[in-house]
Amino acid sequence: MKRLITISLHYYKLLWVYNLAFTLLATIIVWGYIGVLNAATFFIAKVIGFTSAMGLYYYSSSKSYFYFMNAGYRMRTIFINAAIIDACIYLLIVLSAVILKTCIR
Numbered sequence: 556m557k558r559l560i561t562i563s564l565h566y567y568k569l570l571w572v573y574n575l576a577f578t579l580l581a582t583i584i585v586w587g588y589i590g591v592l593n594a595a596t597f598f599i600a601k602v603i604g605f606t607s608a609m610g611l612y613y614y615s616s617s618k619s620y621f622y623f624m625n626a627g628y629r630m631r632t633i634f635i636n637a638a639i640i641d642a643c644i645y646l647l648i649v650l651s652a653v654i655l656k657t658c659i660r
Contacts (some may be wrong), residue, residue, distance in 0.1 A: 562626050563636035564571070570608045578604025579656065586643075594649050596601065605641045 581600035587593045613620075623633050 563633055566633050567637045567640045570612055573608035573611055574605055577607040601645050
């Protein structure tokens with residue numbers, strides 16, 4: 556289990572730059588289209604950003620998947636764990652925004 560978490564974190568580290576760029580772009584697009592930025596619209600942008608980053612990395616760096624497959628885990632498991640890591644980061648961002656908002660008032 557510890558090795559799976561390490562491998563998932565390594566995969567998420569490879570996606571991080573793409574994920575950040577696509578999430579910011581999706582946030583701007585969703586915010587411009589809906590006009591309100593709350594937790595739900597940010598979640599939509601986060602999902603769009605993560606799936607776009609995963610798709611781009613899958614398309615452009617498919618040869619690096621042999622490293623993860625040779626570790627003995629299916630790529631679906633690593634994808635799901637990376638999505639869970641991304642969801643935990645989303646929850647940390649939302650909870651810190653809520654805490655900051657309540658502390659300022």
